[in-house]
Amino acid sequence: MNYIFIFSPYNSGTTIVSxxxxxxxxxxxxxLNRHREGLKIPEVWKSIDKKNRWDTRKKINYDxxxxxxPKLASEAECGNFIEASPPNLCHMAQAxxxxxPLQSILFISNPYHFIGSxxxxxxxxxxxxxxxxxxxxxxxxxxxLSSIQMKNSINYRDVPVITYENFCSNPDIxxxxxxxxxxxxxxxxxxxxxxxxxxxxxxxxxxxxxxxCFLRSRGIELITKLLADHxxxxxxxxxxxxxxxxxxxxxxxxxxxxxxxxxxxxxWDKLSEEHQASFINxxxxxx
Numbered sequence: 603m604n605y606i607f608i609f610s611p612y613n614s615g616t617t618i619v620s621x622x623x624x625x626x627x628x629x630x631x632x633x634l635n636r637h638r639e640g641l642k643i644p645e646v647w648k649s650i651d652k653k654n655r656w657d658t659r660k661k662i663n664y665d666x667x668x669x670x671x672p673k674l675a676s677e678a679e680c681g682n683f684i685e686a687s688p689p690n691l692c693h694m695a696q697a698x699x700x701x702x703p704l705q706s707i708l709f710i711s712n713p714y715h716f717i718g719s720x721x722x723x724x725x726x727x728x729x730x731x732x733x734x735x736x737x738x739x740x741x742x743x744x745x746x747l748s749s750i751q752m753k754n755s756i757n758y759r760d761v762p763v764i765t766y767e768n769f770c771s772n773p774d775i776x777x778x779x780x781x782x783x784x785x786x787x788x789x790x791x792x793x794x795x796x797x798x799x800x801x802x803x804x805x806x807x808x809x810x811x812x813x814x815c816f817l818r819s820r821g822i823e824l825i826t827k828l829l830a831d832h833x834x835x836x837x838x839x840x841x842x843x844x845x846x847x848x849x850x851x852x853x854x855x856x857x858x859x860x861x862x863x864x865x866x867x868x869x870w871d872k873l874s875e876e877h878q879a880s881f882i883n884x885x886x887x888x889x
Contacts, residue, residue: 603672604682605701606630609754610709611747612688613719615766618806619709620686622773627784630682631675641687645670655689658750662693664700671701691747694754706758707779710751711766712841713744714849717825718813722866731874737821741828748835755838765839770808811856814849815863816870822849 606623610616620638624630635642641650649666675683686709690697698704717740725736755763762779769776777785814822826843829836836842844852853860 603675605671605704606682606684607690607697607701607704607706608684608686608709609691609694609697609706609751610686610688611691611711611716611744611751613716613723614688614709614711615769615809616686616688616709619769619776620684622806623776624684626777626786627682627780628786629680630684631678631680632684633674638684639687640667640671640683640685641689643667643670643674650689656692658692661696662689664696668700691750691754694758698758705780706761707776708751708755708758708761708763709766709769710748710763710839712810713741713748713829713836714817714822714825714844715766715808715810715813716744717741718816718821718863719809722813722816722870726870726873726877729877731878733821733871733874734824737817737824738828741825745829745832745835748832748839752835752838763839765841767808767810770806773806807859809859811852812859812863812866814844815853815860816867818867819846819849822846 606627608616608619608623610619617638620632624632632638633640633643641647646667649663651660651663654660655662671683671685675681685701694706698706717737720740720743721730721733721736725731725733725739730736730739755761764776817825822844823846826845829843
């Protein structure tokens with residue numbers, strides 16, 4: 603069994619990347635769960651220490667995965683297992699040692715995309731009702747995960763680094779790291795992908811303009827301020843902070859995505875107000 607690992611933070615576009623690789627490379631097995639992640643296969647997920655899965659100092663339990671993954675791929679008559687579960691990012695050395703032969707790709711998205719996506723998806727779920735509170739929380743998450751990714755790249759210099767933005771502008775860039783014989787002979791000119799069910803997007807498109815609009819100018823300015831002490835990592839991945847002028851240009855050039863971001867932000871603000879009102883009412887009723 604051959605393994606193709608995409609080491610990446612969450613909410614960075616790896617669902618589409620995994621599906622694209624599976625559509626272009628011969629004999630690939632992709633997990634069937636909603637995020638296409640091997641660790642989220644129920645039998646495997648039960649064996650994972652959820653509390654410490656992001657702790658780089660502790661090992662992750664790959665024992666069940668090492669049995670289940672090749673079994674599923676073999677049953678589907680596939681010789682390659684694609685794995686892109688985000689916690690693997692924190693355990694790259696262990697994954698390389700456990701799963702052989704293994705082909706690795708390091709993947710990351712810009713902070714504005716990551717932070718906007720995470721707030722839209724998770725902030726209210728985790729009771730972060732203030733947009734500023736959520737921005738601070740997820741900016742720190744991006745700093746943490748991007749720092750780990752930089753160390754991974756330094757430790758494994760032969761492993762390619764692909765950014766979300768470069769992949770979206772030229773998906774075939776990822777195929778250059780595979781042997782030509784591994785690419786399907788009947789590779790489709792246009793590829794239909796399922797994508798992540800929460801977005802409804804089935805094409806390869808850079809969603810950054812959507813999240814810039816979602817964050818609005820004050821959110822963008824706050825992120826830029828919070829990233830001031832993270833210049834080394836930003837530069838390592840050839841990222842830079844975005845000015846309001848640059849953000850507005852992104853938005854003007856991508857109005858459909860921007861409108862989607864505006865709609866999501868209006869919905870987010872409304873739900874946040876409802877949650878806050880509910881919290882105040884519950885406190886009043888206990889007095």
